Amino acid sequence: MLTASIADRQAGRSHPLLSERRNILVIVDEAHRSHYDTLDGYARHLRDALPHATFIAFTGTPISTAEVNTRAIFGDYIDVYDLKRAVDDEATVRVYHEPRIIPVSLPPDIDPDTIDDEVEQLTASLDDGERRKAEAKVATLNTIYGAPDRVETLAKDLVEHWDERRTLMEPQLGGPGKAMLVGATREICVRIFDAIAKLRPDWADPAVDKGKMKIVFHGVPTDDELLRPHHLRPSQLKTVQARAKDPDDELELLIVHSMLLTGYDAPPIHTIYMDRPMRGANLMQALARVNRRFRGKQDGLLVGYAPLTENLRKALTEYSRRDQEDQTLGREIDRAIGEVHNEIAVIEAMLAPAPVKWREILANGQDRTRWVRAVRKVANYLRDPRTPGNTVEPGTKPLHQRFRDSAGRLERFYALCATSRDFVERAGDIQRLRRDITFFRDVRVWIVKEEAADREAKGLPNTAEVERYLAHLAAQVVDAADITDIYEEAGLGRLDITDLNGVALQRLQDSETPHLAVSALRRLIEQKMREVTKHNVVRQERFSALLEDLMGRYMRQQLTSAQLIVELVELAKEVSADARRGQRFDPPLNHAELAFYDAVAQNEAATELMGVGTLADIARELVKSIQSSITVDWFSREPVRAKLRTHIRRLLARYDYPPDHERAAVDLVIRQMETFADEWAPNGQAAKH
Structure with missing residues (x-):
């Protein structure tokens, strides 16, 4: 522990020397504020104590300002694992920025360029004098960002936005996921909470383990009556944090000021609503709350109620050139809008040669089943192996897979920009566009259902991602009564x-x-x-x-x-x-005896030479003798398997089974035995490799 007493500080004495060795490494995780106070703080004491040590730091948010500079303290970068590489490695997801700025009315004596500095200072450690200054700044911010009309507008927009956003994310996550709202001050957080509660009373609940939204902030004893109801004891804070991490908990919205913006991971959070003009490392740290991988989450979304575009650009200048070009954190929503239109063009080109006139079918108002008919017909065209593009060379995706992938990307980017005002304004006929996107999604669901059914028919499992996707979308594609049987969907009804x-x-x-x-x-x-x-x-x-x-x-x-x-x-x-084939024998063969009969009768010469009755007797005796002699370890131990082979050969020889076909018959009998391994082994389970 490196400390300096008050007397030492007042006397101007430095921290005592601990070692002058040059082979000491100081490893710093998260190189932030405590390492920049080189005048009379922790960083100064550390260097006085270990003047020749080598300092190595890890940080995801490098800082470069006149007062604070990560590289000036720790030296140049040794290695860079940038944001884009983390996305490419599927360690994190890209975060898009959707501006939904709610204007503020600034008093004439307030410089808008100083608002960011005002907010940043509120999170610093404050002494009494500084706290009095901060209280004045809070009052200003409460007036600017907490104006009643503005709070009411924000609450209404957030509720509408989240209602649509949570629905769009359900197929990816298997549930609505979570969101976080960042307010400019604690008071504003409470005002927004109250405004949302008026619109959605069922979202609020005084119990810490109930309710769809909760506020988390630092509380102090001197807080007024507005803030005190939202104070959380340490145990209560842990409960709320755990709820935000649990995808099955009803909590969906966390409202915060500064707590939980660093060092807290809740992977189900996919959307962050920012009503606080953050910048630099603090902004990038906050965005990292929504870039964590979780189930099928492919992107995070930053919704900016405060102006953030320029701050995002400046913050990215501290990162690699690839990060700046890719806009890994804070990519403009325009790029998602562009991807939506690109994928629609690709899909329309795929369907252009199709004899199915799906738009004409959809336009037929007299046909009450027009939507399902159109989806079925397009899915039939795409899945038909005779459709051009479905017969391809190995390594090339057939048409139906290319459609599925493109429609999946369309669904992904639409989930990002569906709530964007720019998307609506640039869409032209927005109702037709949304109808087409929904139609392509439904065709994709049909194809995924077909592929899942193919796997199930073969006895193969489907991935958890596919199961979640179908569970949340299948019922939306057609009426629930029509979706219950895939054979009925194909026009077969419930055939036996x-x-x-x-x-x-x-x-x-x-x-x-x-x-x-x-x-x-x-x-x-x-x-x-x-x-x-x-x-x-x-x-x-x-x-x-x-x-x-x-x-x-x-x-x-x-x-x-x-x-x-x-x-x-x-x-x-x-x-x-x-x-029912076993009933033809006299006496009848059960399913096990029939299986071993087929194994020894596989050779036509043996059947002609020995006759059906003799081979049936061999099958009966094989089942009886194998069941009585099998052991737990027969499957895994070669000596035991060799002993069984010998036993089978002797039984076949006793019935004069043709010697030249004996080896093949023994191998087939052993393979047949393996299918009964778990049922016949003692205790019902065979030991396997």
Whole structure:
């Protein structure tokens, strides 16, 4: 601990020398105020105590002013990990700036250029004399930024903005996320809180663990009645901070003055409303509250109720050239608006060759299902493997994936600028533009749902991001009653694969979206295949090969949609019938015995030579003997597996199984055993690698 007594300071004595060694490293995390007081403060004492030490500092907000200069204290940069690189590495997200300035009325004796300095000084450590001066400055700021009409305007705009912003972010986050409002003074924070509470009474709650909004600021015993209700004890402050970090907590809006603007991370915060004219390192620190990665968050948003554009530009001059060019923190919302229009142009070009006249369908006011029909038809066109652009070389994305990616970017940038006044003013026909953006989003949702259903049919999991996206958007695409069954969406209704009759077949062939019908039927077959052949390697491979051959012929345009549907229906019948195949034997084979029968009967020569009845007896004995001899570690220990192989070979030899086909049969039986590993092993679980 480096300290100097009051007597030492009054006598002008310096801090005592601790060491003159030159191999001492002083590592400083967050090189800020305490290291710039080189006259009679911590920094001076540290250097008096260790005059030859090497000082190395880390900071995300370098400072360069006449009074305070990071490099003057610590030397030039050793290494720079800039803001753009952090975004490129997906460590943080880019932050966009949407100006929504609410004008202030300045008294004639107030210089607008000094307002920033006034605000900055309010966060410094104050003695009594300085505090009296600060109180006068607070009174001025309360008059300027806290005028009743201005506060009322800000509260109304914030509520409307947040209502739309939270909705737009739900697909990315799986919930509304959080926002932070920064006020110029503590008094103004309370006034804004009260104004919002009038508009949304349900947002406010006196209980610290309830309510959608909370104020956090430093409270002192001398505070007046306006501020005291919002004082928080340390334990209460921790509760509020924890709530802001919890994406499932109802708290959505934190109102702060200076607390939580540095050193506090709440990744669900994606929007910061700034009604305080900050600048320099303090501004950049505040922006970092919304650049943290969280779930599907791709960007943060700074909404400027105070003028910040010039301050952002100046603050970025302390950062790398790449950061300045990229505007990683504080990028103008105009760039997001430009991206929206670029992606719309790209998507329209993709759909231009389509025979689907989706705009005409949407314009047909007599068709009550026009929206769903148009979405289905466009999704069908994009997903059809015969559509130009869907047959591509390896490494190249097909048309439907390029549409999905472009529509995803459109959705991302629209979420940023949808609330921007500039976006609305430059849109032309804003209602038509929003309709088109919503339509492209709905087509994308349909495609993502199709891809998710494909994975589920194959028994593969979907990513948490996809699950969140579909959970929050699927119900918005069409009426909830229409979304419950993906096969009904494709025009199949609630078909039962075990009962596909002529009427059902005709309905499939007459579908308005034949490729979606084909895809849905294929998924039904895949699901039934997994159910019927769960433990049967031979039948799995057989049915998968048949299905793959059919889909390959379809993609090569050797089969039309109608012809493929007929073939798929026949395959579906065969798959359904396979579940009852064991009943043909005398006595009948259960599903396990049938699986091992298929393993030893895979070789046609063995079937012809030995006959079906003998192979069925081998299957029954295999199941019985394997179940009685299997151990927990059979799957992972090679000696145990070798012993099982020997056991199987002896059993096959006892039935005079053809020796030249024995090895292949043993390998297949072992593979078949692996599908029963967890069910048959003692305690219901086999030890695996």
